[in-house]
Amino acid sequence: MHYLRLTSIAVLLTASCAASATSFVVTTDTLGSATVGTTDTTSDISSSFGDDKIVLAARDDAASFVASQGEIRGARLEAALQHIRQQAPQLQADDLQLAQAILVL
Incomplete structure (x- = not known):
């Protein structure tokens, strides 16, 4: 046993x-x-938007968005995401990837 x-x-x-x-x-x-x-995504965004005022202004909102796993969406982040997608329609990134890339700038 x-x-x-x-x-x-x-x-x-x-x-x-x-x-x-x-x-x-x-x-x-x-x-x-x-x-x-x-x-x-980060390398694409940093080379194109590293000195863009709309994107840089969204850093705090991007931090909240990433930290909350997409629950908190600030107005500046929304404006930056729309601006990025208009300026670089070839980017194949979701909102979370773009927010992370904004934080790296």
Whole structure:
């Protein structure tokens, strides 16, 4: 009976380690791809809008937007997002990526 209990514990421990490793890989892959998308957007925006007054004025609103996971949308951020999309319609970025890029400026 003692052997069966030890075997069960070993199997459960092995399964939980494998699940943790898989979760870690999925998490790092997700974060890596998100970082690449944000980096590309950031470089596009910083080269084009680094001295744009409308975009720079939206930094506080962008910080609130990012910190609240998109719940808080300020008027200056809305104006900046609209301005960016008008000036660079080729950008394929969502609002959160643009707000993160504004914070980097």
